[in-house]
Amino acid sequence: MTRRKFLRAAAGSVAVGGLGFPIVLRAQQGPIRVGHLTPRTGFLAPLGEYAVMGARQAVDEFNEKGGVLGRKVELISEDSQNPGVAKQKVIKLIEKDKVDVLIGEISSASGLAISEEAQRYKVVYINTGFNTDEARGARCQRYMFHVEGSNTMYTKTVGRWLFREKKINRWYFLTADYAFGHDLYRVSSRFLKENGGTNLGNDMIPTNSPDYSGYILKLKAAKPDLVYINLAGVDQTTFLKQYRDAGAPFELAGGVMDTQPFWAAGIDALSGHWQSLWYHELKEKGSPEFTAAFRKRNGRPPENQAWGEYVGTRILLQAVQETKSTKSADLVRYLESGASFDILKGRRGTFRPWDHQLLQEMYVVKVKDKARMKDQWDIFEVVEPVPKPGESLELIQPTKEENPCNMPAV
Amino acid sequence: MLPMSPLIVLEHLANGIVVAAYYVMLALGLSIIFGMIGVINLAHGAFFALGAYAALVLKDAIGFTPALILSPVLVAVLGMAIEALFLRRLYKGDPLLGLLFTFGLAMVMEQIIRIIWGAAGLPFDAPAALRGAVHMGEFVYSRYRLFILGAAVAAIMGLWLFLEKTRFGTIIRAGTRDGEMVRLLGIGLKPVFTVVFGIGIALAAVAGALSAPLAGVHPAMGTDVGTAAFVVVTIGGLGSFWGSVLAGLLVGEIVSLSILLWPPAAQASMYLLMAVVLLVRPRGLLGERWEKFE
Numbered sequence: 256m257t258r259r260k261f262l263r264a265a266a267g268s269v270a271v272g273g274l275g276f277p278i279v280l281r282a283q284q285g286p287i288r289v290g291h292l293t294p295r296t297g298f299l300a301p302l303g304e305y306a307v308m309g310a311r312q313a314v315d316e317f318n319e320k321g322g323v324l325g326r327k328v329e330l331i332s333e334d335s336q337n338p339g340v341a342k343q344k345v346i347k348l349i350e351k352d353k354v355d356v357l358i359g360e361i362s363s364a365s366g367l368a369i370s371e372e373a374q375r376y377k378v379v380y381i382n383t384g385f386n387t388d389e390a391r392g393a394r395c396q397r398y399m400f401h402v403e404g405s406n407t408m409y410t411k412t413v414g415r416w417l418f419r420e421k422k423i424n425r426w427y428f429l430t431a432d433y434a435f436g437h438d439l440y441r442v443s444s445r446f447l448k449e450n451g452g453t454n455l456g457n458d459m460i461p462t463n464s465p466d467y468s469g470y471i472l473k474l475k476a477a478k479p480d481l482v483y484i485n486l487a488g489v490d491q492t493t494f495l496k497q498y499r500d501a502g503a504p505f506e507l508a509g510g511v512m513d514t515q516p517f518w519a520a521g522i523d524a525l526s527g528h529w530q531s532l533w534y535h536e537l538k539e540k541g542s543p544e545f546t547a548a549f550r551k552r553n554g555r556p557p558e559n560q561a562w563g564e565y566v567g568t569r570i571l572l573q574a575v576q577e578t579k580s581t582k583s584a585d586l587v588r589y590l591e592s593g594a595s596f597d598i599l600k601g602r603r604g605t606f607r608p609w610d611h612q613l614l615q616e617m618y619v620v621k622v623k624d625k626a627r628m629k630d631q632w633d634i635f636e637v638v639e640p641v642p643k644p645g646e647s648l649e650l651i652q653p654t655k656e657e658n659p660c661n662m663p664a665v
Numbered sequence: 666m667l668p669m670s671p672l673i674v675l676e677h678l679a680n681g682i683v684v685a686a687y688y689v690m691l692a693l694g695l696s697i698i699f700g701m702i703g704v705i706n707l708a709h710g711a712f713f714a715l716g717a718y719a720a721l722v723l724k725d726a727i728g729f730t731p732a733l734i735l736s737p738v739l740v741a742v743l744g745m746a747i748e749a750l751f752l753r754r755l756y757k758g759d760p761l762l763g764l765l766f767t768f769g770l771a772m773v774m775e776q777i778i779r780i781i782w783g784a785a786g787l788p789f790d791a792p793a794a795l796r797g798a799v800h801m802g803e804f805v806y807s808r809y810r811l812f813i814l815g816a817a818v819a820a821i822m823g824l825w826l827f828l829e830k831t832r833f834g835t836i837i838r839a840g841t842r843d844g845e846m847v848r849l850l851g852i853g854l855k856p857v858f859t860v861v862f863g864i865g866i867a868l869a870a871v872a873g874a875l876s877a878p879l880a881g882v883h884p885a886m887g888t889d890v891g892t893a894a895f896v897v898v899t900i901g902g903l904g905s906f907w908g909s910v911l912a913g914l915l916v917g918e919i920v921s922l923s924i925l926l927w928p929p930a931a932q933a934s935m936y937l938l939m940a941v942v943l944l945v946r947p948r949g950l951l952g953e954r955w956e957k958f959e
Contacts, residue, residue: 295784296784296885297885298885300784300785300883300884300885301784301785301786301883303784304783304784304785432929458924458928459928459929460928460931461929461931461932463889464931464932465876465879465880465886465889465890466684466879466880466920468680468683468684468807468810468921469677469680469684469920469921469924469925469931470924470928472673472676472677472680472925473924473925475805476673489786489881489883492786492880492881493879493880493881496878496879496880496881497807497879497880500791500796500797500798500807500809500810500878500879501798501805501807502797502798502805515785516786518788519785519786519787519788519881519883520788520881521788521789521790523790523796524788
């Protein structure tokens with residue numbers, strides 16, 4: 256063969272090869288689309304920011320390793336604002352953007368609206384941020400799964416600890432006046448009653464309240480052992496600061512704890528024992544790596560909402576990978592099958608088949624001594640995982656009697 | 666049901682005065698802008714937020730109290746620039762134009778704050794000297810809230826002295842009453858408008874800076890507060906100085922009392938009061954009749 260012929264043949268095969276590969280790729284379907292809804296405006300917006308960062312990190316990590324089933328993963332993230340807008344956007348994500356799966360939401364009111372559409376369109380939806388028991392109970396959906404903890408989980412985690420360690424049983428409640436707050440109050444007041452405690456009173460407070468001084472006056476008059484706050488997002492921050500300014504006369508705990516509002520309040524406003532779904536100083540396998548990578552990408556550590564989106568996205572993509580399918584029915588069956596997932600905690604997580612709640616540990620945390628903080632984010636010491644190793648994960652879950660759920664067939 | 670002892674009611678009433686303090690500060694700024702220029706400043710809440718963020722940035726460098734003074738000055742300068750460059754051109758047209766402009770301005774400002782400082786709330790602590798509680802007999806007050814009360818009283822008195830006792834203040838009051846006449850007397854009103862706008866914005870900004878230690882700072886902090894300012898101004902009478910003060914006090918007390926008696930009504934109570942006032946006395950409690958509006 257002459258040199259010219261050889262070069263022509265080589266060029267030809269490279270050209271064919273070059274053309275061939277795109278053809279091969281094009282023969283596969285387009286990207287796997289993950290639709291993400293989270294509030295970017297309003298009192299939950301600060302948490303929504305972390306949610307987006309967590310979801311993006313999960314998607315980027317999968318894409319760096321070659322995607323899922325050879326396909327790239329695409330994240331389409333929308334601001335869910337309020338329940339009405341959330342409903343419109345989920346319909347848009349499904350009908351226009353043709354997403355394969357859905358993830359997200361922090362507001363219980365919006366989350367319930369989203370779950371109804373997800374059920375109607377039969378698209379799998381993983382709840383990464385809203386807590387109302389109702390979503391695991393009376394309004395459970397076959398296509399919705401919960402990575403986020405329920406109000407009962409949060410309440411039982413800190414409540415059992417408070418009763419056991421501190422014998423605290425006269426509570427005064429402050430409750431956010433919307434779906435989440437009402438549900439949390441129902442669950443926490445019931446818990447108090449079942450454990451022989453006394454309910455000294457409850458105030459329903461509109462969200463976005465700037466001024467808690469009146470409510471603080473009232474709870475001072477009631478003289479409880481514990482003030483239990485069922486507030487979320489910015490409201491939590493505002494209350495913590497004003498409570499500190501008023502002298503923080505009584506022990507404080509609450510039905511939900513998101514690290515971001517606590518960071519926003521500043522260490523001087525914080526005290527007491529709280530419960531956490533996940534915390535960035537956990538040493539359990541996977542957590543330090545996630546935290547380090549997040550810190551590098553975003554210049555600050557992740558908090559539990561970022562963890563929620565990160566773990567939820569990974570679970571969804573693992574399900575697609577394992578079932579080799581994006582068909583919702585296949586994914587539902589896989590998630591219900593007892594498949595276990597690495598959730599960056601001591602124990603792996605599995606979904607409870609009858610209410611789709613991820614069974615997992617939570618943690619009792621204690622506000623750190625200011626002098627011992629490593630940096631502005633190091634506000635907690637982890638006291639213990641709940642349930643403890645060896646104890647059943649069902650201990651902090653609502654029972655079938657407490658929160659019945661009847662799901663339609665797939 | 667809590668015991669409704671006289672002491673408890675009194676405590677809530679006393680608390681109401683402190684709540685009123687910053688409603689008054691917001692309302693005053695809005696009132697002079699409307700009274701003098703005739704512009705409804707829907708961006709008032711955004712300037713409130715900007716004042717808080719400016720104070721946040723300054724306080725670590727120069728201390729809390731200097732930040733409290735410098736922040737409104739800087740924000741007012743920005744406000745005056747916006748007035749001179751943009752708002753001024755809309756005075757001659759439909760009043761709706763000014764309103765639309767300030768509406769858009771509010772949204773743009775909130776987004777800019779979000780871009781610069783992020784969507785999450787940032788912590789803002791009062792200086793150590795102002796933390797903790799003060800005991801006055803049976804009453805316990807947050808020291809910082811008493812400071813706000815003092816600052817609000819100082820601002821109100823300062824503004825009143827300015828309006829009543831200085832020549833410039835007299836021009837402002839005259840311009841509010843009858844702009845045409847003032848112009849005929851040969852006094853150019855354009856720079857006066859700019860200064861009035863600046864004063865109104867300065868009041869919003871200082872209210873924002875004062876409120877930052879109470880509730881932290883976050884980009885949307887101006888929205889609800891801006892609405893409350895409008896309610897107070899409407900109740901008191903647009904353009905009326907003492908009307909804003911009286912209405913601020915009333916709103917502060919009504920909100921405090923509803924928290925005691927029926928919390929779900931707390932936010933709604935001020936709107937209810939506004940509705941009643943509009944039905945019974947549309948010009949507001951101390952509002953004056955103006956030719957331009959009647």
